[in-house]
Amino acid sequence: MIKQMKIENKFLKNELMSKHTSYRIGGPAKIFFTPANRNELIQGLKYAKSNKINIFFIGSGSNLLVSDRGINGMVISIKKNFKNFSINNNKVFAETGTMLGRIVNSTIKEGLTGLESLVGVPGTLGGALIMNAGAYGSEISNYLKTVEVVTKNGIIKKYQSDDMKFSYRNSNFSDEEILISAEFELNKANKEEINKKKIHANKGRRSSQPLKFRSAGSVFKNPKEGPAGYFIEKAGLKGFQSGNAEISEKHANFFINYGDAKAEDLVKLILTAKKSVKKLFNVNLELEIQTLGFKKGTFEL
Numbered sequence: 001m002i003k004q005m006k007i008e009n010k011f012l013k014n015e016l017m018s019k020h021t022s023y024r025i026g027g028p029a030k031i032f033f034t035p036a037n038r039n040e041l042i043q044g045l046k047y048a049k050s051n052k053i054n055i056f057f058i059g060s061g062s063n064l065l066v067s068d069r070g071i072n073g074m075v076i077s078i079k080k081n082f083k084n085f086s087i088n089n090n091k092v093f094a095e096t097g098t099m100l101g102r103i104v105n106s107t108i109k110e111g112l113t114g115l116e117s118l119v120g121v122p123g124t125l126g127g128a129l130i131m132n133a134g135a136y137g138s139e140i141s142n143y144l145k146t147v148e149v150v151t152k153n154g155i156i157k158k159y160q161s162d163d164m165k166f167s168y169r170n171s172n173f174s175d176e177e178i179l180i181s182a183e184f185e186l187n188k189a190n191k192e193e194i195n196k197k198k199i200h201a202n203k204g205r206r207s208s209q210p211l212k213f214r215s216a217g218s219v220f221k222n223p224k225e226g227p228a229g230y231f232i233e234k235a236g237l238k239g240f241q242s243g244n245a246e247i248s249e250k251h252a253n254f255f256i257n258y259g260d261a262k263a264e265d266l267v268k269l270i271l272t273a274k275k276s277v278k279k280l281f282n283v284n285l286e287l288e289i290q291t292l293g294f295k296k297g298t299f300e301l
């Protein structure tokens, strides 16, 4: 009989999170776990639960700022192995480790409309669903039908569209659950029309975003008063630096790491922008990027 490998032998210890974030910033995670399949994922979740270890889920880290001191707990990433993906007529099935770009480009090729404006949004499908990623008038949730999750107790559940709620860069999934797959139903459309929308989104992104530098996309959500970048720019903060981090000259809501910036530098930029925009315009900026491993209150004024 083949003896099953203990799940803890699959854990990486003190894995630097800077290897797993688009910012290339972040200290060590006590445990970093990349399950090979559902069975391993459930075993890992149960191990963490019975050993009272905190669990955090990540995708490809393109919307994440992790502290320099790292994460005291288990970080689970399904980016590597949960990648089954298929298109059947207008129905799309994908495991959430699949890169969003792969899904977007494949649906365009099949003449399916609905996701083409999301071209160029980095990250996995899982991260996109949690964040309700959106661009140029489209959101990932628009044509979503079902989502499968695993709870921290290791139970698999399937949500139908009525169970899920989405708003601007927000979803109602519990942070007690890891998303593992989703289904969409798109519409057939003229390929030229689809390509026009894709090109429009691509051009807009290239002309407005500092894509040559490391970032996590927009740092703040746009408040009801107007675009966050507008207020940060009007506060005179374009080009403001701390260490190797800078409020981008190209897009004031993108804060870039142009060298070996620390999380601490990003925190300084974030607090400076929040403070100035509040003082000058009485507008409250709320973070869009997700933060891990910081002390409570780090981002409060």
Ligand SMILES: Cc1cc2nc3c(=O)[nH]c(=O)nc-3n(C[C@H](O)[C@H](O)[C@H](O)COP(=O)(O)OP(=O)(O)OC[C@H]3O[C@@H](n4cnc5c(N)ncnc54)[C@H](O)[C@@H]3O)c2cc1C
Binding pocket: 022, 056, 057, 058, 059, 060, 061, 062, 063, 064, 078, 096, 120, 121, 122, 123, 124, 125, 126, 127, 128, 129, 130, 131, 132, 133, 134, 135, 177, 178, 179, 180, 209, 211, 215, 216, 217, 218, 290
């Ligand atoms: C250059 C650039 C441009 C960007 N442009 C856009 C844009 O136009 N529109 C936009 O919406 N975003 C944009 N972003 C932000 C980012 O790409 C999206 O938020 C993306 O969807 C995040 O996916 P991810 O896999 O990297 O998630 P991560 O950053 O790894 O995680 C994001 C959140 O999702 C959670 N999470 C991730 N996967 C799972 C899972 N399987 N189960 C449960 N929780 C999970 C994490 O805990 C975290 O809270 C941009 C980022 C960059 C760097």
